[in-house]
Amino acid sequence: MTRHDGSAGRRAFLVGSAALGTAGLAGCLGLIGSEDDDGENVFGQIGSGREGRPEPGGTPVEELPDLEGELTVYSGRSEFLVGSLVNDLEEYYDDFSIDPRYGDSADLVNQISQEGSGTPADVFYTVDAAALGQLADNGQARSLSDDLLEMVRSEFRTDQWIGTSGRARTIPYNTDALSESDMLDSIDAYATDFDGDLGWAPSYGSCQSFVTAMRLLEGEDATREWLQGVVDAGITEYGGEYEVCDAVNNGEIDAGLTNHYYIQRVRDGSDDASIAAAFTEGDAGSVFDVAGAAVTDAADDPDLAENFVRHLLSSQAQEYFATSTFEYPLISGVEPVGDLPTIDELDVPDLDLAQLSDRQPAIDLMREVGINT
Incomplete structure (x- = not known):
């Protein structure tokens, strides 16, 4: 990613009429769902299942710790965009259950603040760095483990939150x-x-x-x-x-x-x-802003909460963000959809x-x- 330092910048990139190239995507409403063209759970297969998409890089879910237990996620990301991904993750693990509570990001931050140490929220998952920063500023986000933070570049994280898509x-x-x-x-x-x-x-x-x-x-x-x-x-x-x-x-x-x-x-x-x-x-x-997640200071099982966030950075989840929500993946080895500049070229x-x-x-x-x- 080019950080502008006041010198003459390069010419702006333009996304033209062939923006979707060979991605072979259907319709917007058909894309944002939990299954690929073969009806498979997103986390049950590594390929994208879409013509023209290479196998995603990064860490597949099979190499991540299993999720076991119960987790409450306050989500400022809409159920329309990420509900199917969350449901697929719950279905993938027999001993894992998740209670997603969807709402406005600012309202959810205020709710966590009002609930204090009694908040049921284990993870706050939201649309931008502003809401994540507010939770951290309130002192209600735990410091994340180094190995989790190292999954994305330093400009897309702090000690208390990490970006999951851009x-x-x-x-x-x-x-x-x-x-x-x-x-x-x-x-x-x-x-x-x-x-x-x-x-x-x-x-x-x-x-x-x-x-x-x-x-x-x-x-x-x-x-x-x-x-x-x-x-x-x-x-x-x-x-x-x-x-x-x-x-x-x-x-x-x-x-x-x-x-x-x-x-x-x-x-x-x-x-x-x-x-x-x-x-x-x-x-x-x-x-360039990020959607991302933080583990609350009141999380009942911080390790489970962190492992949930790791799954949002798995190969399968990052491919989902690229092909279903059209966001920039934040891990190496998964490319965005469309004729877009890379993160480094922005x-x-x-x-x-x-x-x-x-x-x-x-x-x-x-x-x-x-x-x-």
Whole structure:
């Protein structure tokens, strides 16, 4: 991964019309499920079962410690995206049962805080580093074992939490309205120099983390000016980032601000998609964030909780994230789906993801200029 140091960055990568290549993926709704094309449990087979996908690398579940006992997982990741993976893991082990409790990430952090030492949560599994950082800041996340932490690169973990899959901030654009040359290399320029209609989802956590990153990188005054600029330019608000990408694909807006995987989901659900993705260079518009997990300080069996997290980093789970949720796998040997830059090729800003935990100042700035959060 290229950490931007202020020097002239390389040209932004663009995901073109052949984004899904030979992955042979069916439809978005058909993909996000617990079984491959042969009806096998995700953890019961090592291959992806999809045409064009090589056998994943990394550590297969067969080489991990067996899961035995009962585990309660508070999940800020939706059941629609990860429920089948969790169910498959429970079915794979005869003596293992899991109680997943799905909800909003911020609400779950607050719930764990209110429950204190009596919380039933053994593991907190969530969508971004901000929520993980908040749990750690509250002093309710245990330090993880070194061998678990070493499963991913240092920039995707702290002592108290570890990333399990990644997402890059992108600029999805409508290919009927815009060409590669119309896309800008700097997120700042989209507030003043972009010739088109923008959309975003300012109430969505990842969008707020993006604004948080801008505040940390450029300061409050510059961030406020940027926010005022996109408001003045008439940016359209949506409830979620999939909706933004769908609006881009339909020509309702020309471009948007989203995580990369929503573009892949729109493309996979359309035979004639009109959407591609641009990446800015070394700024808040190119932040690479992670979904991840932490073991709570109240976990009844910390070893079982850690081993559950290890399974999220197994070959099979990482292949699931690549082919079913379209995220970046975080282990070596499993590639993302689509014509995407690798993690090393992304030109990301020099930013500690743990700093994204405090989103309130960014939310306050957004509200100052009249943005609904």
